[in-house]
Amino acid sequence: MNKITYREALNQxxxxxxxxxxxxxxxxxxxxxxxxxYKVSQGMLDKFGPxxxxxxxxxxxxxxxxxxxxxxxxxxxxIEFMTWNFAILAMDQIxxxxxxxxxxxxxxxxxxxxxxxxGGSAARVAAQHSQALENWMANIPGLKVVMPSNPADAKGLxxxxxxxxxxxxxxxxxxxxGDIGEVPAGEYLIPLGKADVKRxxxxxxxxxxxxxxxxxxxxxxxxxxQGIDAEVVDPxxxxxxxxxxxxxxxxxxxxxxxxxxxxxFAGIGAEISARIMERGFxxxxxxxxxxxxxxxxxxxxxxxxxxxxxxxxxxVEAARVSLNRA
Amino acid sequence: xxxxxxxxxxxxxxEFEGRTHSLDTLHEMHxxxxxxxxxxxxxGQLYGLKKIGGFCHLCNGQEAVCVGMQHASRxxxxxxxxxxxxxxxxxxxxxxxxxxxxLLGRAGGIxxxxxxxxxxxxxxxxxxxxxxIVGEQVPIGLGFGFSSWYRGDDRVTLCVMGDGGVNQGGVxxxxxMAALWKLPVVFVIENNQYAxxxxxxxxxxxxxxxxxxISFKIPGMQIDGMDVLAVExxxxxxIEHARSGQGPILVEAITYRYRGHSMSDPATYRTxxxxxxxxxxxxxxxxxxxxxxxxGLATADEFKQKDREIKKRVNAIAKAAEAQPEPDPSxxxxxxxANPIEGAYPYPGKVG
Numbered sequence: 001m002n003k004i005t006y007r008e009a010l011n012q013x014x015x016x017x018x019x020x021x022x023x024x025x026x027x028x029x030x031x032x033x034x035x036x037x038y039k040v041s042q043g044m045l046d047k048f049g050p051x052x053x054x055x056x057x058x059x060x061x062x063x064x065x066x067x068x069x070x071x072x073x074x075x076x077x078x079i080e081f082m083t084w085n086f087a088i089l090a091m092d093q094i095x096x097x098x099x100x101x102x103x104x105x106x107x108x109x110x111x112x113x114x115x116x117x118x119g120g121s122a123a124r125v126a127a128q129h130s131q132a133l134e135n136w137m138a139n140i141p142g143l144k145v146v147m148p149s150n151p152a153d154a155k156g157l158x159x160x161x162x163x164x165x166x167x168x169x170x171x172x173x174x175x176x177x178g179d180i181g182e183v184p185a186g187e188y189l190i191p192l193g194k195a196d197v198k199r200x201x202x203x204x205x206x207x208x209x210x211x212x213x214x215x216x217x218x219x220x221x222x223x224x225x226q227g228i229d230a231e232v233v234d235p236x237x238x239x240x241x242x243x244x245x246x247x248x249x250x251x252x253x254x255x256x257x258x259x260x261x262x263x264x265f266a267g268i269g270a271e272i273s274a275r276i277m278e279r280g281f282x283x284x285x286x287x288x289x290x291x292x293x294x295x296x297x298x299x300x301x302x303x304x305x306x307x308x309x310x311x312x313x314x315x316v317e318a319a320r321v322s323l324n325r326a
Numbered sequence: 327x328x329x330x331x332x333x334x335x336x337x338x339x340x341e342f343e344g345r346t347h348s349l350d351t352l353h354e355m356h357x358x359x360x361x362x363x364x365x366x367x368x369x370g371q372l373y374g375l376k377k378i379g380g381f382c383h384l385c386n387g388q389e390a391v392c393v394g395m396q397h398a399s400r401x402x403x404x405x406x407x408x409x410x411x412x413x414x415x416x417x418x419x420x421x422x423x424x425x426x427x428x429l430l431g432r433a434g435g436i437x438x439x440x441x442x443x444x445x446x447x448x449x450x451x452x453x454x455x456x457x458x459i460v461g462e463q464v465p466i467g468l469g470f471g472f473s474s475w476y477r478g479d480d481r482v483t484l485c486v487m488g489d490g491g492v493n494q495g496g497v498x499x500x501x502x503m504a505a506l507w508k509l510p511v512v513f514v515i516e517n518n519q520y521a522x523x524x525x526x527x528x529x530x531x532x533x534x535x536x537x538x539x540i541s542f543k544i545p546g547m548q549i550d551g552m553d554v555l556a557v558e559x560x561x562x563x564x565i566e567h568a569r570s571g572q573g574p575i576l577v578e579a580i581t582y583r584y585r586g587h588s589m590s591d592p593a594t595y596r597t598x599x600x601x602x603x604x605x606x607x608x609x610x611x612x613x614x615x616x617x618x619x620x621x622g623l624a625t626a627d628e629f630k631q632k633d634r635e636i637k638k639r640v641n642a643i644a645k646a647a648e649a650q651p652e653p654d655p656s657x658x659x660x661x662x663x664a665n666p667i668e669g670a671y672p673y674p675g676k677v678g
Contacts, residue, residue: 025476051476057506062465062499069469072454073404075476077469092496096459097466105447106437107661109454141662165664193667240670 002185007040007177009151010116013158014041014078016186018048021076024162025052027063028080028117037082038118038177064090064115068097068167071113076162081117084171085129090115091136098167099142112165116158119147119171120211120261121309127297130305132210132262137169138239138271144168144192145238149213151181153236156190164192173211195242197249201231204319205249207272208259209235212310216259219315230319238268246272247280254285255322259315264292289318340621342555345562349623352614355397355554359389359611360633362413364640365422366585369412369429369443372644373589378429381458382443385413387552387584390610391486391516392417394557398565399484404452404470406463407486409444410516410583411456414486420448423643432650439653440661452481461487461494464513468500471509471574482568484561486514490521492535501542501574508573512564513539515578516551522587523595536578544574551579552608555617582608 004012018024030037032045032055045053056063060081067077081087087094098111121130138145144166148154154172161168198213199220208216213234220230233249235241250256256276258269273288291310298308320326339348347355366384373382385392392413399405407414412429416422420436428435429443437447446456454470457463467485474481487497492515504511515535519526526533536546545567549560557579564575582604586593593601606612618624659672666672 057499057502059499059502061496062468062503065462065465065496065500066469066472066503069406069454069466069471070473070476071469072466073470073473075473092459092462093465097457097462101455102664103661104437104441104445105449105455105661106435106440108437108447108449110664112664144663144667191667193670237667237670240667240673242670243673244669 001182003180004151004183005177006151006154006172006179006181007038009155009183010040010158010172011042011044012183013155013162015044015047017159017162018052023074023076024078025054025075026078026080027054027056027067029056029058029082031055031080038174040177041080060086060089061093064093065097067113067115068093068101068111071111072101072109076112078114078116078162081115083122083129083174084117084119084133085131087115087117094137094143094167094169095140099140103142110165111167114158114161114168114170116170117172118174118177120173120175121298122174124300124302124305126300130298132260132293134171134238135262135267138268142167143239145171146192146236147171147210147238148236149176149210149234151179152183153190153196155183156188157192157236160189160192168192171210175211190236193237193240193242195233195235195245197231197245198234199230199232201229201253203229203253204255204257204322205231205233205246205253206257206259206315206319207233207235207246209238209268210261212259212261215310215312216315218312219319222312222316223319228319228323228325241271241275243275243279247276250276250280251283254283256284256288257291257315257318257322258288259291259310261293261309263295264290265295267292286322286324289322291315291318340555340617340623343559345559347555351397352618352623355393356611356614356618357632357636358393358417359554359614361636361640362389362392362416363611364636365416365426366412368640368644369426370585370589372430377648378443379431380442381409382429382589383410383587384585385410385583387604387609388516388518388581389413390554390557391514391551391579391581394554395484395514395561397558398561399482402452402481403565404454404467404481404483405486406454406467406470406483407456408460408463408488408491409456409458410488411444411446415446415448415453415456418448418451418453420446420451420453423646426643426647427650430647431652432647433653434647434650438657440657461491461497463487464491464494464497464500467511468504468509471504471511472507475507475509480569481510482565483511484514484565485511486516488521489515489517489519489526489535490524490529492538493521493529501539501544504574505542505544508571510568510571511574512561512568513574513576515576516581517578518581518583520583520587520596523591525595536576539576544576546576546578548578548580551581552610552613554610554614
């Protein structure tokens with residue numbers, strides 16, 4: 001075990017996989033000579049050279065498509081989007097090409113590619129640079145959507161994503177890049193599609209992913225002070241979703257709050273609460289509640305920004321409402 | 327090489343700008359163009375009978391581009407096209423029964439009935455689609471070219487788009503990176519004069535499409551896409567340029583589609599005279615036939631006999647394809663993921 005940051009964990013995952021497999025390369029804006037806009041690829045150009053760590057022009061659609069073609073031709077690209085906001089420009093290649101290629105080609109062409117970068121809200125960068133779009137991606141059959149919430153998960157999940165034969169949308173969080181945690185050295189793989197119980201508890205289930213996992217854990221601490229024992233489940237992989245782990249937890253606690261940074265309408269929380277309703281209805285003592293980002297574009301002003309995001313207080317409040325202790 | 331039986335005193339082939347084509351090669355090119363023509367006509371007929379559904383984009387008139395290009399390339403080279411892909415995949419040598427079965431949505435379709443007209447793929451022949459979104463294949467083709475650069479192999483990627491597709495932004499992103507990194511890609515623009523119903527001069531400020539690479543330092547050439555020998559010769563030069571490490575090159579092939587954009591298009595945006603002018607005056611199949619007859623390499627009767635045989639063959643193919651069953655219902659859930667996650671996909675439980 002080493003104590004390293006979330007960004008160093010991602011860096012370690014990429015370096016180890018590139019050492020292991022020559023077909024793996026990293027491409028994106030500022031990944032090489034600048035050492036990464038968020039320093040995730042620090043030192044990789046020196047280690048692997050310009051053929052495997054490649055700076056691109058600002059041309060998201062183009063290099064996303066390049067990655068798809070290279071993956072179809074048998075390479076294993078890691079395509080970095082500086083942030084997922086810019087991946088919107090590349091959506092055709094992710095949704096219409098990468099996700100559907102295996103099916104459309106009757107199983108002929110695999111697309112073993114990782115699209116990765118920072119998602120969710122950053123700090124004080126306003127509407128176009130602060131948004132959680134994982135529900136778009138998670139709606140598409142053919143994609144896998146992975147969102148680590150801590151450094152160890154970042155490493156273990158990214159290594160698995162690179163080895164996976166399907167297109168993986170790997171959404172990191174800019175605010176989490178500096179988080180420090182224990183990360184196993186060397187070979188460490190976390191299987192995709194497996195949720196993790198981050199905190200066991202018996203009174204209520206809090207389901208949260210990415211940065212919101214930390215918020216849910218903070219809320220659980222606060223709830224504990226109030227005599228409420230919350231269990232925190234982090235799906236880690238949004239698609240395909242580990243429904244069983246969530247249902248198992250709800251069967252134990254009979255109460256559930258789903259927390260997400262993204263907008264409420266057709267969000268991840270909507271999907272999770274629907275699934276609990278479909279398969280865990282009899283386990284529920286109260287409706288599943290959702291704590292989400294407010295249904296507005298992100299404002300610049302500090303107070304409005306804070307109001308837009310879910311807060312620990314809102315999670316605590318929702319848990320108390322669910323348990324009829326508000 | 328076959329001998330010139332009709333005129334033993336004449337050379338057993340045709341010369342075009344310094345390239346000599348044997349009688350066998352000429353017949354191969356001719357037969358494939360005619361086969362594509364009859365295949366497309368059959369597809370149109372089956373569409374009219376509602377046996378082929380959805381979109382169906384025929385390439386009648388554009389056969390010389392498909393065939394000339396394939397004769398100039400190697401089997402190891404990669405080919406990507408737009409949705410107007412029947413002619414290209416047939417010219418590449420894929421099984422025509424599988425292509426027809428795909429159009430008919432049958433189990434033995436080239437992609438198991440999952441793609442249809444717009445999504446022909448043949449990995450064994452390095453035919454990487456068949457892409458339905460206009461211009462989408464160009465960044466993907468760039469990736470195939472990148473893989474050759476990365477591995478240091480000597481493959482070339484032939485990336486085909488239309489005069490409509492060339493207006494997509496991703497095309498220029500691709501031109502830029504291809505030139506920046508000297509990737510071995512030949513960008514082929516099939517300029518058939520119309521992007522669906524919009525004529526070239528209504529959609530393009532610069533109608534000389536071969537110049538579209540200039541600001542990326544990509545050389546371009548305009549060729550007669552109605553002459554299979556011209557296509558073969560100039561595509562060979564372009565492919566050699568890319569293979570020799572000089573980077574990408576752009577080829578604009580001037581051609582014409584005789585039919586509408588798709589089966590639902592009556593093509594009222596152009597005059598009958600215009601269509602007739604191309605169809606009777608510049609048809610690529612008639613052109614090669616006339617050249618061969620004039621050179622004493624074949625007779626009109628031979629070609630008539632061939633046409634009868636090809637029509638018969640296409641009918642038999644259609645019959646065999648139609649006789650196939652639809653895909654097994656279990657195919658619905660296959661090929662979504664190469665590594666499905668047990669217990670998480672497909673959704674557990676009975677709902678959804």
